[in-house]
Amino acid sequence: MNDMALLLWARGPGLQIALVVFIAGMLLKLFEIFSLGRKKDLSTPRPGKAWSGLKTIFSRSLPDKTLLKRSFPTYLMGYTFHIGFFIALLFLAPHIELFRNTTGLGWPALPGALVDGISLLTIVALLLMLGYRLYHPVKRFLSTFDDYASWALTMAPLLSGYLAFHHLLLPYTQMLALHILSVELLLVCMPFTKLFHTVSLFISRWYNGDALGHKGARL
Amino acid sequence: MSDEQSLGALLREQGISRRGFLKFCGAMASLMALPGSMVPAIAAALDKALRPSVIWLSFQECTGCTESLTRSHSPTLEGLILNAISLDYHHTLQAASGEAAEAAREAAMKQFFGKYLLIVDGSIPTKDGGVYSTIAGVSNLDMLHEAAKGAAAIVAVGTCAAFGGLPHANPNPTGAVAVSDIIRDKPIINVSGCPPIPVVITGVLAHYLTFGTLPELDDLGRPKAFYGESIHDRCYRRPFYDQGKFAKTFDDEGARNGWCLFELGCKGPTTFNACATTKWNQGTSFPIESGHGCLGCSEPNFWDAGSFYHALSTPITPVGRAAAVAAAAGIVGGAAIAMHNRHVKAAARSGHQTVTVNDLEQASGETK
Amino acid sequence: MTASLQRGLNAFREVMDAPIASFFNSCVHCGLCADACLFHTETGDPKYTPIHKLEPLRKLWKREYTLLGKLAALVGLGATVSDAELEEWSPLVYDSCTLCGRCTLVCPVGNDITYMIRKMREGMAASGHAPAGLVEASRRTIELGSPMGIQTKAFMAQVRGQEEETGIDIPVDQAGADYLVIMSSMEILGYPEYLGSLARIFKQAGISWTVSSEAFEATNSGIQIGVSDIARQIVARVVDAAEKLGVKYVISPECGHAFTALRWEGPNLIGRPYKFEVVHILELLDQLRRDGRLKTEGKTGEALTLHDPCQIVRRGGIVAEPRHLVNMVASDFREMEDPGMYNWCCGGGGGVSAITEAEELRFKVFRIKKRQIEGTGAGTMVTACANCRNVLEEGLEHYKMDTRMIGITELVAEHLKQEDAS
């Protein structure tokens, strides 16, 4: 299979397969979670709890002030990676074109050079995250195959995208095909690895905030 | 008919001066991306080169490649070198000659066996024994096999000959394939493009004449000198891509400002060809300069690569149906696992044994 | 499989709900919860990472409630949960978790780890892996009425003692009173002055109240050990007594988890809302202060600091009230580092103080409290939880610190306006 055929497979059947597994998998996981139900809390809530779940979805994106100093590397790498990843995902022109093509929604792109710099920073952050995971006693202790696999699944699109953008290592067509394939692999694995946190964290934050808000606790 | 006359002598016979020849060699060097310091060596080699015999076969094609090459005559370098070399058979150009032409082809094939260059344009239909394209009652498939036997090398001119091209596009009713799908034991140079840039054909021939070898090829069998870089890399609109400035439609402000055509479906990033530097129509312009994105015509499967007007980063097939099917599957599968989970939980609830303080101790006793 | 293990695993299956499934799905093993947990920060041992304490529960969830886990189980992958594993986890789920909720507060994906530990204890206890100290406390509560074995007679003796001390009549079993006062065992045994202080404050404020000879105990060992069946029985005593007396309010005493048990878990245990309201004593005192019914005079110039009980502040939403009350009677109130919702646990909440085996660890993790207290330079520490107070006093003694402890109600009562109190 030549590079172009690989690219076309990635843009055609590969994407179809990945999307089917991704969408079906995500829905299945949501059913899996919600089917376990949650008992209605019969205790009298404190006033003003209505929006606490929603509020927590946003507020939990901010660092805990007492941990900021103690766990600074985790926060620094975590924020750099997540913000960088989403900028690269959402503000590179070719990516926006993909969203526009599939969903009809589009928005202005950031200059390629800026996204490029941010991507590099993101890759560095992700590399440091792996190093820190191997070095930090707690992280190393907690880590399972899933953690390392998820790391690799996330790194692959970033790195292949970066290399493709700069025409490094492999011919562009081949690297672009690998980039798209790596994203497809990420989509396929997302429902079944810890990468599912991208969706479930909103559910978790909502439940947490709702329960704490019920008690009138600060969020 | 070819003879043992050198190329230089031939050209001078036609009234071309040495300066003119040198100028021609300089242009050729520039075309092949060879350094200017090599021009004297090229001139010396070409001067002494013997006229080779060339046989040109046209198969399942649109004549665009021949048109590209011959759309102007002797004053151009391309025309010159084609005239200078020995074109012993060109099916399209000699169509009127009928049996005489076929006889010439066979004579040349016999006389220069093992030495002639075989140029092929058009794809080769293979379905149903190759009946979909025949010349003088001989199928393209048979003619290619026969002509390839005595060829020193084969030049597949145009995307049809190089990769199958338009006839190969889905659903490919004639079973069209590229030359390289059929001939495996001869050196093949793919000069892809729909049509290929005429000077690229000449450049390949010039290289063969000058050095007696094939030029360096990429992994798709194309000469690196011309296909070494993507259209995107050499595009004068590249800075706009880097700045994130894109034309959104063919007549908007961005289009008028000459911004990047990526979002309008330009396939420049994955298309390797010399259009952006060599340009077309004697260096006038190339498609992007005329405001239209690159179609990717020098790449395999370019007809099946989705819309010409959708960006490279988009799916080549609509995803809506797949998404709907997936959603349905997810809901059905999800409902099944949900039912299962509820069943397990309900069983646990009904299996609940009230825990008393005595149970705590008994249980502890049991395990300790 | 033993019957008890079966019962325990069944309890695991039973408590599993959508929030828990979501929490397990969300964890990215970032380890931030470890940095929020005093058992990890003070020992440096990764096994005390809060989310790790839930590993057996996670295993069972994965195996029984997820498609992948079920598929893995079909081909013989994915271990089951064994008695040996639960035994190994018992010190992690009980000895080294006070249900303080700090991990829940910092988790970036929003996992309520505390909630999960509480749920996990159901299976741990049902399978016989609860620590002996908590089992005994539960037995005493069920059989004698109180985890410390206090019976009605002993309680009534304390009531009479405080009546004598204050010269104020303490109403007993008075139907139709507005407020029912209940106490934690620690208060009845160790800090009976709480009751006397209440009598004085209520007299000044003109509050109609009573204690119950049947339901005086607020402590709920069932919640701590994690057996809802027992917790329900204990909470029902208070609910029955309160509804029989027809009170409008039940006052949760200065005790963290008693508040959680009565205020938040109780209605869910008995399966219906109460016919009365539950207020924490701090809420009531602050309400009286706002209404001008709580009148104090003079302020102590002593440097005071405040220890926030986790269940009242972080998981109870009562943050400003104790500060208003302390500032009312003290001129040199000093906040600790990480005050309010960010407080660090005394190290003995969630039943840990009842576990003998956990004592050494408890003193070890007390060092963070020690640093906090020393950081303020205050000689007196106020708190609003008798259990915290007892644990803190033990810690202070262990580290030979001379910090004095006092309950907020007592502190306020000490400064009541004299003419009204006489």
Add this chain to the structure above:
Amino acid sequence: MSGNAAPLLHEIAALLDRLALTGEGGSVQLNGLPLQPGDYEALQEALGEGEVSAEIQALGPSLIRETALHGVWWATHRNALQEVVAESIEVTRCPALLQTPAEDVAEAARILRERLSVATKGEHDV
């Protein structure tokens, strides 16, 4: 303007250094570069007009001009239809194309002698 004029000028400066030091210059093929009209103007402006301008008629006209910078030549080669087939900047003391090929010199001598002998013969005949 793609901004390719400035790097080109740096390359020309480096070639000039080499020419001054070793006597060997070099050339830059312009038709292989992504240049825009703006770039051409910038280049032309930077190089200026020089003293020498030569036109060659061989397979179409070629115009070779020295720029204001001595040793820097601008060569534009056209075919018989006046279409540009190659364009380059040569850094040399004299572009090769302007010099007469050695074979042509020998041939010129031969041709001249031939003409002379024809003329002499004619004189005798007359």
